Amino acid sequence: MAIDVQAVRRKLEAERAQLLARSIPPPETARGDEADLAAMAQAKEQSQWLEQDQKKRLAQIDQALARIAAGTYGICDHCGKPIPPERMEAKPYATLCVDCQSKLEKKRK
Numbered sequence: 694m695a696i697d698v699q700a701v702r703r704k705l706e707a708e709r710a711q712l713l714a715r716s717i718p719p720p721e722t723a724r725g726d727e728a729d730l731a732a733m734a735q736a737k738e739q740s741q742w743l744e745q746d747q748k749k750r751l752a753q754i755d756q757a758l759a760r761i762a763a764g765t766y767g768i769c770d771h772c773g774k775p776i777p778p779e780r781m782e783a784k785p786y787a788t789l790c791v792d793c794q795s796k797l798e799k800k801r802k
C-alpha cells in the first residue's frame with residue numbers, strides 16, 4: 694500500500710494553520726501603555742515553552758511539506774529506500790527508515 698501523500702499534505706496543512714492561529718502576535722506590533730506591555734511580557738514568558746514547541750512542530754511540518762513537494766516524502770534520507778507506510782502513519786515527520794534511525798541512535802550513544 695502506498696502512502697496517500699495528498700491526504701498527508703492536507704492533514705499537515707490543517708495542522709500548520711492550527712498552529713499558526715494559536716501563535717501570539719509578535720511584540721513589535723504591540724501598541725499600548727506600560728501595563729499592557731508588562732502583561733504582554735508576562736504572557737510571552739508563559740507561552741515561551743509553548744512557542745518553542747510550536748516552532749519545532751512548524752519546522753517539522755514545513756520540512757514534511759517540502760519533502761512532499763519535492764517528491765521525497767516517505768523516502769529515507771540516509772539510504773534512499775522507501776519508508777514503510779505504517780511508519781509514516783505513526784510518524785508523519787519521519788525522514789529515516791527504521792534501520793537507519795536505529796543505526797543513528799546507536800551511533801549517538
Ligand SMILES: [Zn+2]
Nearest residue numbers: 769772790793
Ligand atoms: Zn534508511
